[in-house]
Amino acid sequence: VYLKQIDVENFKSWRGTQVIGPFMRFNCIIGTNGSGKSNVMDALSFAMGERAASLRVRHLRDLIHGAHIGQPVSATARVAMRYHDDEDRETVFCRRVSGNASEYFINDIHVTLTKYMEELEKIGIVTKAKNCLVFQGTVESIALKDPKERTKMFECIS
Amino acid sequence: VYLKQIDVENFKSWRGTQVIGPFMRFNCIIGTNGSGKSNVMDALSFAMGERAASLRVRHLRDLIHGAHIGQPVSATARVAMRYHDDEDRETVFCRRVSGNASEYFINDIHVTLTKYMEELEKIGIVTKAKNCLVFQGTVESIALKDPKERTKMFECIS
Amino acid sequence: RIHLFSKCFEHVSVVIDQIYKRLCRNSSAQAILSADNPDEPYLSGINYNCVAPGKRFMSMENLSGGEKAIAALALLFAIHSFCPAPFFILDEVDAALDNSNIGKVARFIREESMENMQIIVISLKEEFFSKSDALLGVYSDFDVCMVSRILSLDLYLRTDRQLLIF
Amino acid sequence: RIHLFSKCFEHVSVVIDQIYKRLCRNSSAQAILSADNPDEPYLSGINYNCVAPGKRFMSMENLSGGEKAIAALALLFAIHSFCPAPFFILDEVDAALDNSNIGKVARFIREESMENMQIIVISLKEEFFSKSDALLGVYSDFDVCMVSRILSLDLYLRTDRQLLIF
Ligand SMILES: Nc1ncnc2c1ncn2[C@@H]1O[C@H](COP(=O)(O)OP(=O)(O)OP(=O)(O)O)[C@@H](O)[C@H]1O
Ligand SMILES: Nc1ncnc2c1ncn2[C@@H]1O[C@H](COP(=O)(O)OP(=O)(O)OP(=O)(O)O)[C@@H](O)[C@H]1O
Ligand SMILES: [Mg+2]
Ligand SMILES: [Mg+2]
Secondary structure (H helix, E strand, O other), X not given: OEEEEEEEEEEOOEEEEEEEOOOOOEEEEEOOOOOOHHHHHHXXXXXXXXXXXXXXXXXXXXXXXXXXXXXXXXXXXXEEEEEEOOOOOEEEEEEEEEOOEEEEEEXXXXXXXXXXXXXXXXXXXXXXXXXXEEOOOOHHHHHHOOHHHHHHHHHHHO | OEEEEEEEEEEOOEEEEEEEOOOOOEXXXXXXXXXXXXXXXXXXXXXXXXXXXXXXXXXXXXXXXXXXXXXXXXXXXXXXXXXXXXXXXXXXXXXXXXXXXXXXXXXXXXXXXXXHHHHHHHOOOXXXXXXXXXXXXXXXXXXXXXXXXXXXXXXXXX | OHHHHHHHHHHHHHHHHHHHHHHHOOOOOEEEEXXXXXXXXXXXXXXXXXEOOOOOOOXXXXXXXXXXXXXXXXXXXXXXXXXXXXXXXXXXXXXXXXXXXXXXXXXXXXXXXHHOOEEEEEOOOHHHHOOOOEEEXXXXXXXXXXXXXXXXXXXXXXXOHHHHHO | OHHHHHHHHHHHHHHHHHHHHHHHOOOOOEEEEEEOOOOOHHHOOEEEEEXXXXXXXXXXXXXXXXXXXXXXXXXXXXHHHHOOOOEEEEEOOOOOOOHHHHHHHHHHHHHHHHHOOEEEEEOOOHHHHXXXXXXXXXXEEEOOOEEEEEEEEEOOOOOOHHHHHO
């Protein structure tokens, strides 16, 4: 299974509907300070079910393009992750926020958060174990966790 | 007043007596990861009266060369800052640690901590205001302090 | 549950040392995971220590910023090998690294992406983006407020890589 | 005491905007300090906001890593102008900056060191050390454990700078 592309709609600095990708095996995102690179990471974390605090905002509605200057351009923001398996069959995981409420879709079918997370776990994404995201500025703290925290981390992934 | 050089003696990765300097107006310290650059910053902060926690150690005696592998080479560690004024007269501020106790010297005369800090303030170094040290990895947090903390910061410098 | 925990702990302790040696390109480097209570690791804390290249065994707090960043990457990739996610996203993990370590980490990540999983790296440094298959350039456009746009370059088979980027 | 606080607050609020414009090399950039209770600033919190180049007014949390680092440097230098210390030590403050911002910050620091105070910068980037008067190269020597040594280069009047460093 691999990530083919991400569709973002009015998410943070990404206005309107934009496609980010296509992704290959080893991908590098470059750009000047403040251009919107970490916002791509936030878009992926959002689609994987992360809370507002890990997305550098206070409320989910602040994710909508323009909300940071008090002029949100829409009532909703949406991020869809397109996965392909070895036979190139596509599965689309999508999360949408309207106001502070989230809705989850798998291949355009509305599902509950529990179902959404279950399906993500089936392809190996365990959001609460944070086993595949390293946010900007946090890499050193991963090595410095206190021993008890590290035991919890191991408990989560086993 | 400007800093001319620093004499370090058995301080962290700096073994024996070594001279760091001479310093000019704009100085740059370079070197590979783990070579000992931040240890120079720690030496200066130590000589300015900082506590063990800001020096990345648990106890002052861990500052002695070799203490990090349980084989301290000496019972003491020493750092001296040599200041020159406009007529090139030198003032030497020196701090020495033996075990966990610190001793302070100005031009080789043993003084109390209070006197030492008073003299440093006369040349503009107010250690508790941290107005001249930026430790590795902390620059962004300076902009993100919460408003009450910022008021305290202003109180300290005024 | 207890059995799973021990299996995971054993697996990661073995793998982390191999990964750390590969990251440092140095066979004397060591990464050591140890439990305070080895019989029942799930009840006690787990310690993580590294012997950085050319250094002796010391506690993680004594390592430098760059040395800690490499130790952290070793732990991440070791955990991943036990519980593999389909992809990894790393946001400027190279910020504290000197040029020689950037080269080592970029080569390691390239090797991992060929063998084990898809990797997305956000970086400001040329060493990283010159080794990637796909380059995604984000730039700012201005309207009512700043708007991000993206350009994507497929570098996979291009031999004129150097020309393309600069 | 109260009088001193207000004087400091007024001074820093004026200076910080000038410094931020100089750091960004952009006259539309703004740095704004505001007190919750302007009549008695010492009783309330002090807010700090920046309008980064090309952006609108937003809270500091929304800025990116690199943008925050520049905002922090502006505050530091503004405070320094009120309560001047004889020197400044900055340990890898350029870690999150892109190449164009590194150039701007390095030029600003050079200007400040010529006019206002002595500056010591620890950096891994060539843009910084190629603009300095004195270059101090730290290297590792090995004995019972790693030992640091230093080499110092006086670049002050040298015209063959490029030659020297590489
Ligand atoms: N809700 C929003 N709507 C529109 N733009 C936003 C919103 N939230 C944040 N932004 C913009 O995103 C920018 C930050 O983007 P981001 O953190 O992705 O930058 P970056 O490319 O990672 O930069 P750096 O290299 O400095 O880390 C802010 O400057 C702001 O202009
Ligand atoms: N008490 C001590 N005695 C001897 N060496 C020590 C002591 N404490 C720390 N060290 C050494 O100092 C090293 C860290 O040095 P430092 O933090 O200055 O590196 P740095 O040059 O700043 O690296 P980076 O570029 O990664 O930030 C450790 O790897 C350790 O070997
Ligand atoms: Mg970023
Ligand atoms: Mg350092």
